[in-house]
Amino acid sequence: MRLGIDLGGTKTEILAIGDDGRERLRERVATPVHSYSDVVTAIAALVQTAEERLGTRGSVGVAIPGTLSARTGLVKNANSTVLNGHPLDRDLESVLSRPIRIANDANCFTLSEATDGAAAGLNVVFGIIAGTGIGGGICVGGRLLEGPHRIAGEWGHNPLPAPRDDELPAPPCYCGRRGCIETWVSGPALARDFNRRTGRSSSAADIHHKATTGDPEAKEAMEVFLDRFARAVASVINVLDPDAVVLGGGLSNLPGLAEDLARRAQAYAFMPEAPTLIRKNTFGDSSGVRGAAWLWRPEELPFALTR
Numbered sequence: 526m527r528l529g530i531d532l533g534g535t536k537t538e539i540l541a542i543g544d545d546g547r548e549r550l551r552e553r554v555a556t557p558v559h560s561y562s563d564v565v566t567a568i569a570a571l572v573q574t575a576e577e578r579l580g581t582r583g584s585v586g587v588a589i590p591g592t593l594s595a596r597t598g599l600v601k602n603a604n605s606t607v608l609n610g611h612p613l614d615r616d617l618e619s620v621l622s623r624p625i626r627i628a629n630d631a632n633c634f635t636l637s638e639a640t641d642g643a644a645a646g647l648n649v650v651f652g653i654i655a656g657t658g659i660g661g662g663i664c665v666g667g668r669l670l671e672g673p674h675r676i677a678g679e680w681g682h683n684p685l686p687a688p689r690d691d692e693l694p695a696p697p698c699y700c701g702r703r704g705c706i707e708t709w710v711s712g713p714a715l716a717r718d719f720n721r722r723t724g725r726s727s728s729a730a731d732i733h734h735k736a737t738t739g740d741p742e743a744k745e746a747m748e749v750f751l752d753r754f755a756r757a758v759a760s761v762i763n764v765l766d767p768d769a770v771v772l773g774g775g776l777s778n779l780p781g782l783a784e785d786l787a788r789r790a791q792a793y794a795f796m797p798e799a800p801t802l803i804r805k806n807t808f809g810d811s812s813g814v815r816g817a818a819w820l821w822r823p824e825e826l827p828f829a830l831t832r
């Protein structure tokens with residue numbers, strides 16, 4: 526049995542799955558926001574309760590909204606800021622008495638979809654989480670590719686390729702650079718751009734809906750947005766040539782997005798003979814917690830844990 530934990534900004538979820546990928550238990554609690562030790566205690570309690578109920582021990586993988594620094598071993602870049610600067614894996618190892626694997630939530634999303642989701646059985650998979658921000662992850666041969674600095678897949682902080690005149694000067698990003706893809710391709714970025722063009726306030730889903738019902742201003746905003754998204758995806762295709770790109774996050778629910786992006790990205794990529802396969806995710810919001818569980822592959826389950 527394997528246990529996956531998705532440590533989100535507001536909710537922390539645990540999922541127990543068997544080797545066949547079938548769900549055996551799922552539980553959610555509010556994420557403690559004031560103290561790091563409360564987070565460790567909450568995760569340990571979720572694991573212990575799950576194991577008591579199922580009558581067996583499992584491997585533990587955790588998805589976090591940040592990464593473990595390869596240099597210091599401490600959590601960095603987590604928007605759940607109480608985690609930053611702490612050795613979450615070592616602290617969980619000492620309370621749960623077993624090795625713990627931790628990965629970024631976008632990486633867990635990608636691993637989940639590459640293992641038994643929308644890109645199951647495919648070799649090179651690029652996962653995109655597009656919602657309030659934009660992130661990504663890479664799986665090759667069913668394994669995460671993280672890189673020595675653990676930033677593989679972080680394309681959201683590459684500059685938007687081939688900027689048009691009206692996309693300059695590039696807007697500032699919280700990371701300190703200008704013109705990052707995240708400042709153009711995310712739900713809030715679409716809403717901001719629509720507001721700047723029209724003076725109207727709408728959510729990304731609303732703008733998409735209005736565009737499909739013939740609102741010319743919404744149509745134009747969507748057209749520009751999808752063109753930017755496609756330029757950004759084409760730059761990934763040129764570097765990675767993935768077997769599939771899987772879309773996740775709130776924007777992945779826009780109807781027809783995957784097919785539209787596949788067509789547009791082909792036009793920007795380096796002379797591909799066919800469009801790159803772009804698919805919507807299979808597991809939705811569960812992909813993070815499933816990917817966390819899949820951080821331990823069957824042949825790697827730590828000694829003395831039951832399969």
Ligand SMILES: [Zn+2]
Nearest residue numbers: 682698700705
């Ligand atoms: Zn940035």
